[in-house]
Amino acid sequence: MRKESNKKDDNKSTLKDRLDQDILSKLSSKKESMRKQQKEMEEQDRQKKLAERKRKEENISFEELFFESDMDWKKYK
Numbered sequence: 001m002r003k004e005s006n007k008k009d010d011n012k013s014t015l016k017d018r019l020d021q022d023i024l025s026k027l028s029s030k031k032e033s034m035r036k037q038q039k040e041m042e043e044q045d046r047q048k049k050l051a052e053r054k055r056k057e058e059n060i061s062f063e064e065l066f067f068e069s070d071m072d073w074k075k076y077k
Contacts, residue, residue: 016024 019027
């Protein structure tokens with residue numbers, strides 16, 4: 001009976017328990033650097049979209065402004 005409980009305990013050990021601390025710290029640092037890299041890429045993408053939107057707003061034509069307007073121009077004739 002004891003042998004079975006010891007086997008169950010061995011099966012419950014996680015990968016984290018089995019890894020060397022050095023490898024674990026390297027993996028943790030890699031995870032953090034990848035997370036930081038992802039955030040930087042998202043920020044760059046957001047900045048790019050913001051700049052594109054601003055450029056579009058600066059180059060909008062009168063016709064586009066007219067059609068985007070919610071006002072009923074027939075009232076003001």
